[in-house]
Amino acid sequence: MIRTAAAVLRKDLRIEWRTKEAVPAMALFTVTVYVLFHFGLDRDSLDGELASGVLWVTLLLAAVIGVTRLFAAEREQGGLDAFLLAPVDRTALFVAKAAALFVYLVALEIVAVPAFAVLLLGPDFFDSLPELLIILVLADIGLAAVGALVSALAAETRARELIVPLLLLPLVVPLLIGAASATEPLFRAGGQPEDLGRYLTLLGGYDLIFLLISLAVFDFLLDD
């Protein structure tokens, strides 16, 4: 199963590397949203809960783009049928798609978080970078698990561009609560982490539960 998943993941990453379809669009989207927030809030720099809220809502909205595109190649070029014909474990497809989404999100954040720090963030948060990295990774795992499931669910519907955000955004509310609350003290002036353990537990628990649920039900989405 790992080998199949790795093969599908390699294929996805290679397609993404050559077409540059999802990640650049997501990165461009986040920077555009920062500009919108700058004018919408009429503020030159943000801190505390406003900064953490803007960053996380922007990242989640950008993730919607990635989730919408996740099964695009399979759908448009009949890759799914080919995968189903192959004598391999179907869960491998979920693992590969979730891993691909995770890689996209990390790539996005490598651009989006420094851009946020330069464009909008007031206080210097360089000291608390390790904490922020842990929060980002945990949130990305959860997003990848839920995103791959939502993407597969919406792939067969007629209005998938509508279904993905409507389905994904309520599902990630617990993730947003954990990530934004954990990030908020880091973005204050001279920010020290507060209650970090509690919110990391929330994020970790969410990741674990949704990984298990997605693994359990994903097979049924392919069962044709």
Next chain:
Amino acid sequence: MFSKGLRPVSVAAVVTALAAFALVFFYAPNDADQGFIQKIFYIHVPMAIVALGGFVAGGLMAIKHLRSGDRSWDMRSYVAIHLSIILGLAVLVTGAIWAKASWGHWWVWDEPVLVSFLVVFLLYCVYYPLRFSIEDPERQARYSSVFAIAAGAFVPINFAAVRMAESFTHPRVLSQTGGNLPGDMRLTFLVCIVAMTLLFITLWKLELTAKHASVQLKRLRTQLEAPRLP
């Protein structure tokens, strides 16, 4: 096949509902500081509990569907979620009325139960567009079940997460409903919950029977018309 026990359940629902109304208006005392408006609690909270129970039950029925491959379980899950969404809308409306009367605002963000319920309600609203934008009936049933399972598991996670976001500033006990009620209010409240549950089961069975009957009718009609074709 769904109508079994419909009659006794509906009779029981009517009886307990009448008893519940009688208790609410004649037995339970008016709340000391909220007065008469507090009576909305007896319909609002049972509706919320039954709606959440219906969502989770819909998830369990969906598991049954995926495990057995029997599509009637998907129909059960669909009707349970459908009724819970209708109840959910009523919960939000009655909740807003109660909030306006007792707190002075139509909506209060620092009340975790309210916020969680809204998030769950918004998620379940997507059930309709998801279900009805898939044409193939077999696939529709499978995809709806996957949604019902994921969303059913999401309900408790979401409640825990929203509570966690608030609990530092607003400590509160888990058993906020019923935990600290005086005896006569608690009895009334329990009867209201039973009545609402029975009402839900009655409506659920009724809707399933009606759906089943219309499917049968359609099938018989096509059977009847088939030989007449040249």
